[in-house]
Amino acid sequence: MRRPTTTRSLLLAGAAAFCTLIALPQARAADHMECERYAHIALEQRERAREMRCFRSIDLHSFRWSPEFQDHYRWCRHEPFHALERERHIRREELERCRG
Numbered sequence: 001m002r003r004p005t006t007t008r009s010l011l012l013a014g015a016a017a018f019c020t021l022i023a024l025p026q027a028r029a030a031d032h033m034e035c036e037r038y039a040h041i042a043l044e045q046r047e048r049a050r051e052m053r054c055f056r057s058i059d060l061h062s063f064r065w066s067p068e069f070q071d072h073y074r075w076c077r078h079e080p081f082h083a084l085e086r087e088r089h090i091r092r093e094e095l096e097r098c099r100g
Helices: 004-027 032-051 069-077 081-099
Strands: none
Touching: 032 069, 032 081
Protein backbone atom coordinates (compact mmCIF):
# COMPACT_ATOMS: atom_id res chain seq x y z
CA MET A 1 0.00 0.00 0.00
CA ARG A 2 1.39 3.39 -1.03
CA ARG A 3 1.40 6.25 1.32
CA PRO A 4 -0.55 9.34 0.14
CA THR A 5 2.64 11.43 0.21
CA THR A 6 4.30 9.08 -2.28
CA THR A 7 1.38 9.39 -4.71
CA ARG A 8 1.36 13.13 -4.27
CA SER A 9 5.12 13.29 -4.87
CA LEU A 10 4.78 11.27 -8.05
CA LEU A 11 1.99 13.53 -9.32
CA LEU A 12 4.04 16.64 -8.57
CA ALA A 13 7.11 15.19 -10.30
CA GLY A 14 5.02 14.30 -13.35
CA ALA A 15 3.50 17.78 -13.49
CA ALA A 16 6.95 19.38 -13.20
CA ALA A 17 8.30 17.19 -16.03
CA PHE A 18 5.32 18.08 -18.22
CA CYS A 19 5.80 21.82 -17.61
CA THR A 20 9.49 21.52 -18.44
CA LEU A 21 8.72 19.81 -21.76
CA ILE A 22 6.20 22.50 -22.69
CA ALA A 23 8.65 25.29 -21.86
CA LEU A 24 11.56 23.84 -23.88
CA PRO A 25 10.57 25.20 -27.32
CA GLN A 26 10.21 28.71 -25.88
CA ALA A 27 13.50 28.56 -24.01
CA ARG A 28 15.66 27.32 -26.88
CA ALA A 29 18.48 29.51 -28.12
CA ALA A 30 17.89 31.35 -31.37
CA ASP A 31 19.16 29.67 -34.54
CA HIS A 32 21.59 30.97 -37.18
CA MET A 33 18.97 32.65 -39.39
CA GLU A 34 17.18 34.30 -36.46
CA CYS A 35 20.49 35.64 -35.17
CA GLU A 36 21.59 36.98 -38.54
CA ARG A 37 18.28 38.82 -38.80
CA TYR A 38 18.59 40.04 -35.21
CA ALA A 39 22.12 41.38 -35.77
CA HIS A 40 21.14 43.19 -38.98
CA ILE A 41 18.17 44.85 -37.27
CA ALA A 42 20.38 45.87 -34.33
CA LEU A 43 22.83 47.53 -36.72
CA GLU A 44 20.01 49.28 -38.59
CA GLN A 45 18.67 50.61 -35.30
CA ARG A 46 22.14 51.78 -34.30
CA GLU A 47 22.57 53.59 -37.62
CA ARG A 48 19.20 55.31 -37.09
CA ALA A 49 20.30 56.43 -33.64
CA ARG A 50 23.56 57.79 -35.06
CA GLU A 51 21.76 59.59 -37.90
CA MET A 52 19.28 61.11 -35.45
CA ARG A 53 22.20 62.23 -33.25
CA CYS A 54 20.85 60.51 -30.17
CA PHE A 55 24.13 60.89 -28.29
CA ARG A 56 22.49 62.45 -25.23
CA SER A 57 19.68 59.96 -24.73
CA ILE A 58 21.37 56.78 -26.00
CA ASP A 59 24.78 55.45 -25.01
CA LEU A 60 26.03 54.33 -28.40
CA HIS A 61 29.12 52.86 -26.71
CA SER A 62 27.06 50.32 -24.74
CA PHE A 63 26.93 46.69 -25.83
CA ARG A 64 23.25 47.05 -26.81
CA TRP A 65 24.26 49.65 -29.41
CA SER A 66 27.50 48.00 -30.58
CA PRO A 67 28.50 48.77 -34.21
CA GLU A 68 29.79 45.19 -34.59
CA PHE A 69 27.62 42.57 -36.29
CA GLN A 70 29.42 39.73 -34.49
CA ASP A 71 28.70 41.22 -31.04
CA HIS A 72 24.97 41.04 -31.69
CA TYR A 73 25.13 37.70 -33.47
CA ARG A 74 27.16 35.96 -30.75
CA TRP A 75 24.93 37.33 -27.98
CA CYS A 76 21.85 36.16 -29.87
CA ARG A 77 23.11 32.59 -30.29
CA HIS A 78 22.97 32.06 -26.52
CA GLU A 79 19.63 33.72 -25.84
CA PRO A 80 16.02 32.53 -26.11
CA PHE A 81 13.77 34.14 -28.70
CA HIS A 82 11.92 36.29 -26.15
CA ALA A 83 15.22 37.96 -25.15
CA LEU A 84 15.77 39.05 -28.78
CA GLU A 85 12.32 40.60 -28.89
CA ARG A 86 12.97 42.38 -25.60
CA GLU A 87 16.22 43.91 -26.88
CA ARG A 88 14.64 45.06 -30.15
CA HIS A 89 11.80 46.60 -28.18
CA ILE A 90 14.17 48.44 -25.82
CA ARG A 91 16.12 49.88 -28.76
CA ARG A 92 12.84 50.95 -30.45
CA GLU A 93 11.72 52.69 -27.26
CA GLU A 94 15.06 54.48 -26.92
CA LEU A 95 14.83 55.65 -30.53
CA GLU A 96 11.29 56.93 -29.92
CA ARG A 97 12.44 58.87 -26.86
CA CYS A 98 15.27 60.38 -28.87
CA ARG A 99 12.90 61.37 -31.65
CA GLY A 100 10.81 63.19 -29.04
